[in-house]
Amino acid sequence: xxxxxVLYNPEAVFYTMPLALLAIGSVLDADKYNVVIIDGRLxxxxxxxxxxxxxxxxxxxxxxxxxxxxxxxxxxxxxAVKEKFPNMPVVWGGWHPSLFPKQTLDESSVDVxxxxxxxxxxxxxxxxxxANVTLEGLKGIYYKANGVYTExxxxxxxxxxxxxxxxxxxxxxxxxxxxxxxxQLDYISSQGCRFRCSFCADPFMYKRGWYGYSPERMGVxxxxxWNKYKFEHIHLQDETFFTNSKRVxxxxxxxxxxxxxxxxxxxxxxxxxxxxxxxxxxLCKESGLERVMIGMEAGTQEMLDWMQKDIKLEHIxxxxxxCIKYDIAINFSIIVGxxxxxxxxxxxxxRMVKELRKMSSKFNMSIFYYKPYPGNKIADELLTNGYRxxxxxxxxSNFDYVGTKKSEWISEEKIREIENFKFYQNMAYNDRTPxxxxxxxxxxxxxxxxxxxxxxxxxxxxxxxPVQKMS
Numbered sequence: 001x002x003x004x005x006v007l008y009n010p011e012a013v014f015y016t017m018p019l020a021l022l023a024i025g026s027v028l029d030a031d032k033y034n035v036v037i038i039d040g041r042l043x044x045x046x047x048x049x050x051x052x053x054x055x056x057x058x059x060x061x062x063x064x065x066x067x068x069x070x071x072x073x074x075x076x077x078x079x080a081v082k083e084k085f086p087n088m089p090v091v092w093g094g095w096h097p098s099l100f101p102k103q104t105l106d107e108s109s110v111d112v113x114x115x116x117x118x119x120x121x122x123x124x125x126x127x128x129x130x131a132n133v134t135l136e137g138l139k140g141i142y143y144k145a146n147g148v149y150t151e152x153x154x155x156x157x158x159x160x161x162x163x164x165x166x167x168x169x170x171x172x173x174x175x176x177x178x179x180x181x182x183x184q185l186d187y188i189s190s191q192g193c194r195f196r197c198s199f200c201a202d203p204f205m206y207k208r209g210w211y212g213y214s215p216e217r218m219g220v221x222x223x224x225x226w227n228k229y230k231f232e233h234i235h236l237q238d239e240t241f242f243t244n245s246k247r248v249x250x251x252x253x254x255x256x257x258x259x260x261x262x263x264x265x266x267x268x269x270x271x272x273x274x275x276x277x278x279x280x281x282x283l284c285k286e287s288g289l290e291r292v293m294i295g296m297e298a299g300t301q302e303m304l305d306w307m308q309k310d311i312k313l314e315h316i317x318x319x320x321x322x323c324i325k326y327d328i329a330i331n332f333s334i335i336v337g338x339x340x341x342x343x344x345x346x347x348x349x350x351r352m353v354k355e356l357r358k359m360s361s362k363f364n365m366s367i368f369y370y371k372p373y374p375g376n377k378i379a380d381e382l383l384t385n386g387y388r389x390x391x392x393x394x395x396x397s398n399f400d401y402v403g404t405k406k407s408e409w410i411s412e413e414k415i416r417e418i419e420n421f422k423f424y425q426n427m428a429y430n431d432r433t434p435x436x437x438x439x440x441x442x443x444x445x446x447x448x449x450x451x452x453x454x455x456x457x458x459x460x461x462x463x464x465x466p467v468q469k470m471s
Contacts, residue, residue: 002034003059003130006050010063010073011040015179017186019237020064020094020118022166027119033059033126037170040073041179047080054085059129061085062122064094065104067373071096071397078109089129093118096396098205099375101142105149107393112143116205117157117191157209160191165221173229185231187222189213189251193239195269197297198308199335201375202239210243219254226260233290234264241266242273242292249280255287263290270294271311273319281326291329291362294319298335299352300345307338308377313352320359329362336418337370337407339382343414350421354447357429367422369407371400420452427457 007025009018018039025035036053040046054061061081065074078090093114097104101113112135114121121140128135135143140155166187177183190212193202213221222234242248255262266289273294276284296316298304304311323330334353336346353365372379374389383389390396407415427436428443439457446452 001057002032003126004034004036004053004056005059005126006053006061007035007037008046008050008061008063008074008077009037009039009041010065010070010077012066012068012070012073015041015176016235016237017168017171017173017176018064019166019186019188022168022170023163023188024062024064024093024118024122025170026164026167027123028126032130035170039171040077042172042175046077047084050077050081051084054081054088058085058088060089060091060126062091062093065092065096066094067096067099067396067399069397071393075107075109075393075397078107082109091122091125093122095201095205099201100396101151102149103391103393103396105142105144112141114141115154116140117155119163120158121155157192157206157211159211161211161213161217165217168225168229177231183230183232184235185222185225185229185233186235186237187225188237189218190238190241190243194243195240195310196308197295197310198306198377199297199338199370201373204375206239210240212238212244212247215247215250215254218251219258222255222262223258223260226262232262234262234288236264236266238267240269240272242268242276245272245276245280248276249283252280252283252287252289256283260288263288265289265291265293268292268294268319269311270296270315270319273322274315276322281322285326285328289326289328291331292323293331293333296332296334296352296356298345299349303338303341303345303349316352316356320356320363323362324360327362329364330360331364331366332356334365334367335370336367337410338378339370339372339409341409343411346410346414346418350418353421354425357425361429361431363429365422365425367418369410371407373399417450417452420455420458421447423455423458423461424452 005028007021009021018037021037025037028035038046038049043049063074063078065071074092081088081090089111090109091112091114092104092110097113098115101115104110104113112125124138125141128138135141137152139153142151190210192206192210194208194210196203196208297307297309301313320330334349336349356363357365372382372387372389390399424443424446428440428447430440432440
């Protein structure tokens, strides 16, 4: 009889498919394990399915956890599992446990934390549970036994081409399409990040390693998936899809060769966009590239250098011009309110955002407030200078890691300006419509003259459509 493994995705506002759980579940031996993926976003009472599954020769309950509100649900479900099945191992993986293994294990219901890349670690962990073998020496885990905490050696990051293809039959693909509002397939073609941005935890997590699927593998897998699910759009969830320009070109050629009738989205650094020659841009557009995401982060070279972004301001403008040339949309991400950042620096960033928005109505700007998060150079310096980070799961469960809450390093007056700017720039530079023309012109006048008194338009919209909480 096969052993049942339950992989749980906690409640969250994000609608993307649980690719981390697919990665873990797909490498397990199907002749040995019955893998059941349950998602708190799709179930009114996930414990009904969890209980039913674990009663069927259950061997382990595992969950992947992001910082923020998903922690609350992960704790609640983990405790319920322990209450119902006291001897069932409860395993946590994902970003938060990887960064805070000791704090995670302080939760009484959690037995093991998997740190970093988890495919082989989890597979070996299950095999040990089945064989009733000690966890001593198992690389990539932090665990507790009889009240004693043990941190095993780290596991070296492995080339993801060695792992099995994702088995999307493990999830309700149509259910996630309904959540996203379009026939979209989430897919990850690479793992890791080679860059050193000092505000980001990626260098800590991946040690600046990066592996990507071969273009041939991507072509074969995506064609098979399209024949099965008939999606219209591929959302590539890579940290940095455009890392290797030769690979990007070959992937685009695979899509074209297979005549895949899809659009696609990918993540891009501005300097990567500059290094793409026109032939690759053309191929990407022909293959269906619809939109890219570019981390602009700041609008002054001083701030970009300070955060070790390793790009130039002109790279951002040049990448934007290329996207306009090939009619490709951009989601720009911007962060304001770093420790020590001046109001003048923030104002210059907002000015650059305005200039980019004027370039194309297909450019979308997401402006976030910096929130200190461990695992990077800036956070380490703050810690050295006495900054207090959260120290418990409960505290981290209230953490707003996308920074929609305000920054502690910006004055209230400046925050009001930023919030008004965020609203009016979005209205002012979108495509003109007869119904919104006057509102858009007035918003443009406000932006151009920095006049935000009595922002009744913003208050009305927020009343009619409250801003969704992001974490």
